[in-house]
Amino acid sequence: MLVPLRRTIARDHGAALVRGWVALYTLGLPDGLRARRREELGADLAEETADAVRRAALPGLAGRRFVRLLMGIPADLAWRLLDAPGMAVAFRLQRAWVPPTRWTLSALGVVAVGTAGALVLVAGPLLDATARSDPWVGWGPYGFAAGCVGALVAIVAAVPAPHRALAIVLPAALVGTLAAPWFVGPWLLVVIAVGVRWYESRSTRSRP
Amino acid sequence: MRRKPGQLVPLEVSILEAAQALRGMGMAEAHGFLLARTIADQRGAKHLTAYGSLYKALDRLERATLLESRWEDPREAAEAGRPRRRFYRMTAAGEGALADARDRAPTVALDPLPDRSPVS
Numbered sequence: 312m313l314v315p316l317r318r319t320i321a322r323d324h325g326a327a328l329v330r331g332w333v334a335l336y337t338l339g340l341p342d343g344l345r346a347r348r349r350e351e352l353g354a355d356l357a358e359e360t361a362d363a364v365r366r367a368a369l370p371g372l373a374g375r376r377f378v379r380l381l382m383g384i385p386a387d388l389a390w391r392l393l394d395a396p397g398m399a400v401a402f403r404l405q406r407a408w409v410p411p412t413r414w415t416l417s418a419l420g421v422v423a424v425g426t427a428g429a430l431v432l433v434a435g436p437l438l439d440a441t442a443r444s445d446p447w448v449g450w451g452p453y454g455f456a457a458g459c460v461g462a463l464v465a466i467v468a469a470v471p472a473p474h475r476a477l478a479i480v481l482p483a484a485l486v487g488t489l490a491a492p493w494f495v496g497p498w499l500l501v502v503i504a505v506g507v508r509w510y511e512s513r514s515t516r517s518r519p
Numbered sequence: 520m521r522r523k524p525g526q527l528v529p530l531e532v533s534i535l536e537a538a539q540a541l542r543g544m545g546m547a548e549a550h551g552f553l554l555a556r557t558i559a560d561q562r563g564a565k566h567l568t569a570y571g572s573l574y575k576a577l578d579r580l581e582r583a584t585l586l587e588s589r590w591e592d593p594r595e596a597a598e599a600g601r602p603r604r605r606f607y608r609m610t611a612a613g614e615g616a617l618a619d620a621r622d623r624a625p626t627v628a629l630d631p632l633p634d635r636s637p638v639s
Binding site: 329333347348350351352353354355357358359361362375378379380381382383384385386387388389390394398 | 550551552553555556566567568569570571572573574575576578579601602603604605
């Protein structure tokens with residue numbers, strides 16, 4: 312196991328270690344910000360190799376890279392924890408808004424009507440204090456109603472903020488499904504509709 | 520330790536000095552590695568500035584509008600068979616900040632750059 316690893320490090324003079332570290336600490340950042348840091352470091356590594364060849368200093372390059380990597384880890388962590396979040400917000404604000412297609416709007420409309428209908432059917436008796444325990448179990452109607460409310464918020468948010476909508480709909484659908492497992496099909500439709508909206512906004516996004 | 524707003528740390532001063540020195544050699548723009556190499560040559564250092572320190576400082580200088588940057592044309596990079604570079608150029612504000620930093624620390628003097636051809 313160690314011998315192939317050592318061979319890999321020797322072949323690319325430790326560049327993979329640097330790339331791996333960059334990939335690790337840029338996880339969770341917006342695509343554009345992550346790509347910028349990765350590309351910039353990739354170019355630095357290529358220039359460093361070319362410079363070592365020019366200076367006939369290729370032997371020992373992996374060691375020098377390792378020192379550069381280690382010495383920079385505190386700065387990388389400080390950048391990731393203190394600077395990058397603010398830059399990520401700016402990147403997200405710069406991201407072009409992608410209007411939904413007719414089909415996506417229709418799908419969102421259908422699941423919105425269905426969810427609102429389900430909420431009325433379940434919440435109405437709850438408000439009248441006439442909810443029956445059968446077929447619900449314990450917190451069932453409350454969980455189902457909470458899931459419906461979350462899903463409705465997500466559906467409305469899906470047009471202006473698809474990423475946020477996806478983050479809302481997944482836990483909402485989970486709660487709703489746990490509350491009413493026999494209703495899993497409609498919950499799946501809600502997740503699919505919001506997921507399609509998220510995907511179309513992501514796939515047609517221009518890279519900064 | 521917290522720094523005063525607008526105050527440059529030694530590495531940031533070194534980067535601006537390297538950018539200025541390179542401009543004096545006819546290179547108005549420089550990529551990160553070239554700046555690191557220039558700083559090491561000026562200091563006579565064995566090791567280049569660490570990756571994390573260098574790019575964090577470049578980010579900060581750019582956000583403070585002391586540097587501006589652009590990506591190289593990908594076609595040029597493809598023709599040269601290497602990843603595209605990000606070029607940094609010192610702004611007028613950067614020159615002013617460097618002059619202020621030198622006024623505050625007039626004893627800081629770096630070795631002159633060794634005579635060498637630009638890195639292509």
